[in-house]
Amino acid sequence: MRDDTIVAVATPLGVGAIxxxxxxxxxxxxxASRLFHARSGRQPEEFQSFRMYLGEVCDPKTGRPLxxxxxxxxxxxxxxxxxxxVEFHLHGGxxxxxxxxxxxxxxxxxxxxxxxxxxxxFLNGRIDLLQAEAVATLVRARSEKVLELSLRxxxxxxxxxxxxxxxxxxxxxxYLVASCDFxxxxxxxxxxxxxxxxxxxxxxxxxxxxxxxxLRPLEEGTLVVIVGKPNVGKSSLxxxxxxKDRAIVTPFPGTxxxxxxxxxxxxxxxxxxxxxxxxxxxxxxxxRMGVERAKAYLKRxxxxxxxxxxxxxxxxxxxxxxxxxxxxxxxxxxxxxxLPPRLSREELEKLYPGET
Numbered sequence: 001m002r003d004d005t006i007v008a009v010a011t012p013l014g015v016g017a018i019x020x021x022x023x024x025x026x027x028x029x030x031x032a033s034r035l036f037h038a039r040s041g042r043q044p045e046e047f048q049s050f051r052m053y054l055g056e057v058c059d060p061k062t063g064r065p066l067x068x069x070x071x072x073x074x075x076x077x078x079x080x081x082x083x084x085x086v087e088f089h090l091h092g093g094x095x096x097x098x099x100x101x102x103x104x105x106x107x108x109x110x111x112x113x114x115x116x117x118x119x120x121x122f123l124n125g126r127i128d129l130l131q132a133e134a135v136a137t138l139v140r141a142r143s144e145k146v147l148e149l150s151l152r153x154x155x156x157x158x159x160x161x162x163x164x165x166x167x168x169x170x171x172x173x174x175y176l177v178a179s180c181d182f183x184x185x186x187x188x189x190x191x192x193x194x195x196x197x198x199x200x201x202x203x204x205x206x207x208x209x210x211x212x213x214x215l216r217p218l219e220e221g222t223l224v225v226i227v228g229k230p231n232v233g234k235s236s237l238x239x240x241x242x243x244k245d246r247a248i249v250t251p252f253p254g255t256x257x258x259x260x261x262x263x264x265x266x267x268x269x270x271x272x273x274x275x276x277x278x279x280x281x282x283x284x285x286x287x288r289m290g291v292e293r294a295k296a297y298l299k300r301x302x303x304x305x306x307x308x309x310x311x312x313x314x315x316x317x318x319x320x321x322x323x324x325x326x327x328x329x330x331x332x333x334x335x336x337x338x339l340p341p342r343l344s345r346e347e348l349e350k351l352y353p354g355e356t
């Protein structure tokens with residue numbers, strides 16, 4: 001258990017109905033006794049664990065009440081961090097919450113680092129590393145599938161599976177050591193046992209890796225990158241997809257100099273749409289930087305939308321773009337259908353053979 005006591009605001013920034021200030025550490029209850037006066041007359045040292053008490057949070061220097069609040073004490077080791085934990089449930093004004101936080105700091109607490117409450121839960125043996133990571137994923141979850149997976153990891157189900165893998169490897173190692181110590185044991189029996197167990201273990205781990213790679217876009221958001229030459233309509237397409245004027249649209253080539261990323265939730269699934277600078281050779285150093293960023297996004301993309309101007313014939317940049325995304329998940333969009341077409345289906349088939 002750590003020697004110091006940490007404090008942080010446990011609710012989102014901004015105005016809300018409730019604002020929670022959380023303390024964890026050996027001085028948490030002492031600090032609560034300095035700040036909280038219960039209507040029942042009890043001191044926080046006398047509070048029943050995990051029970052809310054109504055009272056006032058007061059400035060210990062002046063005795064002036066700051067807010068009518070609830071206070072709960074969660075004693076070690078049956079708390080999230082396995083340390084003494086105290087929470088003040090206040091009215092959610094940012095100024096009020098900040099004032100109570102400052103009073104806790106004045107009484108000897110230290111401002112917690114991001115994720116430090118979960119870090120203490122891990123260091124004190126309350127949760128394992130996989131569960132600690134699941135907490136962060138749970139907080140960031142933007143889809144039902146990620147939420148479900150995070151809850152499964154938080155329950156320790158995946159951690160138990162990893163422990164089984166470890167036990168299998170330890171057993172295999174024991175067989176190998178025993179075969180060296182006792183040469184009378186038939187080597188074929190040992191080799192067969194080791195091969196079978198390692199094969200089953202590798203197959204199970206491989207399945208988990210495949211599933212993890214499939215779920216990564218659900219956690220981070222599927223990265224959809226819109227690419228093409230300058231002035232083919234990439235920004236207009238981004239605005240249409242996200243449902244608002246996110247990117248500036250002009251008739252002049254090179255308007256978009258930097259990548260513009262916009263998260264969108266479609267039917268519960270997170271997507272990250274990115275409008276990129278037009279890919280072409282340029283003497284402008286700023287535009288060249290934008291093109292390099294576009295190419296970097298293109299390498300990371302989960303899905304590519306390649307936009308072509310159907311009112312113009314194919315140029316060298318179009319062929320280079322087609323080569324860069326061939327064999328990857330992509331969609332070809334022919335834009336500017338209101339203008340007379342100069343890009344034929346035959347040319348498009350040459351650009352993407354076997355895909356049209």
